[in-house]
Amino acid sequence: MSQLIISEVFGPTIQGEGALVGKPTVFVRSGGCDYRCSWCDTLYAVEKKYKNEWHTLSTEEVWSQIQALSPTPILITLSGGNPALQDFAKLIEIGHKAGYTFAMETQGSLSKPWFKQIDYLTLSPKPPSSGMETKWDAFEKSVSLAKSPEAISIKLVVADDIDFKWAHEVQQRYPQFDYYLQPCNLQADEVTLEQGLQSTRELIDQVVAVGWHQATVLPQLHNILWGNQRGV
Template sequence: MSLRIAEIFGPTIQGEGALIGEPTVFIRAGGCDYRCSWCDSIHAVDSAHRHDWAVMTPQAVWDEVRKLSGDRPLTVSISGGNPAIQDFAPVIAMGKAAGYRFACETQGSIARSWFADLDTLVLSPKPPSSGEIVDWAAFETCLTTAKNCPNVVMKIVIFDDTDYAWSRAVAENHPRLPLFLQPGNPDVDPDLPVDLRTATDRLLWLIEKVTDDGWFTPRVLPQLHVLVWGNRRGV
């Protein structure tokens, strides 16, 4: 079997979500079943970039992770695109046997049996600003498939008041899922600098929304890697 890989990089820090700040090697899969209007990894999503993706065996993927990490077990994050399009079970099995931990982020549109083998599964349903419509039946199937995963959380990106209201409704329907909210990043061009003032203002806006509403369930976090490196790839 083979995997389509947009990039493998690290070690660096996890920039968002439940594992923010954790030393991590990233496997970014190529291909996605969504086309979010504000996607910040279009190079791993749009098939126009498919000629830049490497076709690798699971063993080759694992060998690259080992090389980057210096054979020191750490967390490996599988992202995309949507990594659930592909079968990462062999990579996870090789890594777990060597003492590595595995996390995956996906929108919850496709369920995979290997979700149960992860240490952390981040389900990130896309809000209205994305232009996508969530298939909640598929999302529930992902939850069922991942029932043996020890850490299943939900992360929602917030761009505006509509997204915020939507996230509250979603949280009410999934009260047992730890929730992480992240302000959306409208500046996704890797060749242009990020306006840090705008980024921090958006974070402050979201913090004030949850505190003013007395909604103390979610954790509000920035995209830490964007604040440090902007939209550079491979960091």
């Protein structure tokens, strides 16, 4: 069994973002990331200074934790950090045999052959406000490795007008996918319900103003319900 670096395994809860928002899921959050986004709200799964909180587990040990949380089939969401740094092929194989389905969110900076096993692949390239630059050839490699075009959705975070213009350009570059937009949680430790709702209203106004009627605008549902509490 392959070894996996895991920040946390928790649930069942609901997916709070993107195409599967509201769907019951167990999260497997990997440790480590090749990005350092300026507004990252999960630094505990990204920065090496938190490595003492991470666990090196066998695939079998991760699977045992999932089954302890949900002994009946459920959606398993691979998150991070960047889960593409890990080798989840065997975990997905075991889960599929037991009737579980898998979703993953990644920025598309790295691609792995096991992407073909993912039932729902959310690609989330990072906007200019993140301080990161998307390498579109790497992103397109991730697209090419998906199980099918229908398995892909694009989730874009929008923090300001520059991000919104960038997001609209991404949609025009890759019009074949469904797009999910969400406001950026700029102050991850201080976000309030009203701030989140106001940011969502402003994003809706932008989408309507430019006639981007194919986009889906969603708040971070988990932040509305629980703030930035971990493990939910």
